[in-house]
Amino acid sequence: MLAWLLQRQRPVPIIQMLCGPSGEKILGQLRVNSHLREHLRTIYAAPCGVDVTWIQEYLDGLRIPLLTEAQSEELEGEVSLDDLMEALGRMVSRKAPGPDGLPVEFYRAYPTVILPQLVQCTERCNTVAKSICEEGQLTCHAAHGASAIYRHALRRLLHTRKRARLDPDGSADNVLNLK
Known part of the structure; x- marks a missing residue:
């Protein structure tokens, strides 16, 4: 009984449809999840391209008291x-x-x-x-x-x-x- 009630309370997927890069509709929870996963993978795997040396130089220049x-x-x-x-x-x-x-x-x-x-x-x-x-x-x-x-x-x-x-x-x- 408890398992049945919990299954009935499963939330409906929030993102039910996406538009692909060429404008096609992506439907179905598995396809939407797969597309989102691949999209996020490409975003986070891409090189940053931002020069962060100035951040390190700034941090090196701070005078932080030490214990x-x-x-x-x-x-x-x-x-x-x-x-x-x-x-x-x-x-x-x-x-x-x-x-x-x-x-x-x-x-x-x-x-x-x-x-x-x-x-x-x-x-x-x-x-x-x-x-x-x-x-x-x-x-x-x-x-x-x-x-x-x-x-x-x-x-x-x-x-x-x-x-x-x-x-x-x-x-x-x-x-x-x-x-």
Whole structure:
């Protein structure tokens, strides 16, 4: 019954007809999809033809403040269970901190179940990033950047005293766009 209801609710294809390059009508979902796929393939496979060297020159000329090695290590360090407990205590009630849509109250109701899983997830991200880097699939910077995205999202929740210790005037936060 459920499968039948779901099939009945399938959306009607939005693009029901196209005109080809010579003006002919292209009908049928399979032909329309095939034509669109081929058209997009030719567009994105074509050479860019735009000189982007000026963009690189501009970026090379920017004076972007850099974090010290100690600041980097502190911000990219492992996320502990205590860090997550502190973050949970500082979260605003009736808000959903992530894409799962679960409110903070849910995390507060089950911290012993959820938070250890989050710690394991960050550790797994670090492990995967290191193995990707070692296998040469990505540069180390890109691999660590991928796992740093998740760690950064968690760190952003923390607002711990660690940042104050790193840079009392908050300039490290501004560099990372954390405020």
